[in-house]
Amino acid sequence: MAKSRCPRLIFIRHGQTEWSKSGQYTSRTDLPLTEYGVRQMRATGRILIGYGGNNLVKPAELKLVISSPRKRALETRDLLLESLPESQKMGIREEIDPDIREWEYGRYEGLTTEQIKADRKKKGYKDADNWTIWKCGCENGEDADQVTERVDRLIAKVRKLHKKAIDDDEYCDILVVGHGHILRCLAARWVGRRIDCNPQFMLDAGGVGVLSYQHHNIEEPAIYLTGAFLVPVEEEGHGL
Numbered sequence: 001m002a003k004s005r006c007p008r009l010i011f012i013r014h015g016q017t018e019w020s021k022s023g024q025y026t027s028r029t030d031l032p033l034t035e036y037g038v039r040q041m042r043a044t045g046r047i048l049i050g051y052g053g054n055n056l057v058k059p060a061e062l063k064l065v066i067s068s069p070r071k072r073a074l075e076t077r078d079l080l081l082e083s084l085p086e087s088q089k090m091g092i093r094e095e096i097d098p099d100i101r102e103w104e105y106g107r108y109e110g111l112t113t114e115q116i117k118a119d120r121k122k123k124g125y126k127d128a129d130n131w132t133i134w135k136c137g138c139e140n141g142e143d144a145d146q147v148t149e150r151v152d153r154l155i156a157k158v159r160k161l162h163k164k165a166i167d168d169d170e171y172c173d174i175l176v177v178g179h180g181h182i183l184r185c186l187a188a189r190w191v192g193r194r195i196d197c198n199p200q201f202m203l204d205a206g207g208v209g210v211l212s213y214q215h216h217n218i219e220e221p222a223i224y225l226t227g228a229f230l231v232p233v234e235e236e237g238h239g240l
């Protein structure tokens with residue numbers, strides 16, 4: 001029986017930006033967080049990581065933080081870790097990985113879903129009203145296959161670390177800081193779903209999700225329907 005908790009990938013969409021507020025598609029546009037976004041991620045960090053009974057992640061069990069290269073993601077990463085003392089941060093490796101940058105929106109950068117549909121209608125696309133990024137991709141940007149390729153590469157990297165942790169019975173939480181569409185793709189691919197069928201997930205700016213494995217088995221990836229961390233489970237020794 002394993003002593004350590006099953007390895008987890010905890011993903012976080014960056015905090016609020018002006019365009020996440022207005023619903024404009026933001027990939028390469030390197031926006032900073034809004035003032036609220038800064039407060040939002042600072043507060044999220046304090047709730048998420050620490051040694052309090054209600055913290056989801058214990059600093060000593062957090063081995064790696066992988067971030068998108070965009071400013072809003074890097075700011076989010078720094079705010080999440082800000083309240084930890086240096087001695088606790090030392091054991092946490094940080095990496096920037098372009099594979100978790102946002103879906104390349106091409107011509108649709110800066111537009112809203114409604115504006116994209118209107119643009120396609122004007123250009124005579126028959127499917128204009130039924131456009132979805134999942135099925136149709138973006139003009140001059142990426143499609144589902146291209147995004148699948150890079151998300152799968154990131155998953156393979158994480159699985160390798162998780163497998164070693166399971167084999168050695170060690171803790172291995174990994175934080176991934178990214179964006180609205182790419183993280184929904186990550187969750188879908190984690191459980192082998194196709195992206196072009198629309199993963200039907202929602203993820204607000206500042207939103208958090210957890211991916212892990214059923215039965216402590218690397219061959220059984222699963223999406224964690226988190227909630228129990230609001231009041232820690234009895235096995236963790238924080239009984240009520």
Ligand SMILES: O=C(COP(=O)(O)O)[C@@H](O)[C@H](O)[C@H](O)[C@H](O)COP(=O)(O)O
Pocket residue numbers: 013014017019020022023024025026027102112113178179180181
């Ligand atoms: O740009 C997006 C995500 O990038 P980021 O803000 O860096 O996380 C998109 O997700 C937009 O926010 C988009 O407006 C949103 O997904 C609305 O899409 P939908 O509900 O499908 O119309």
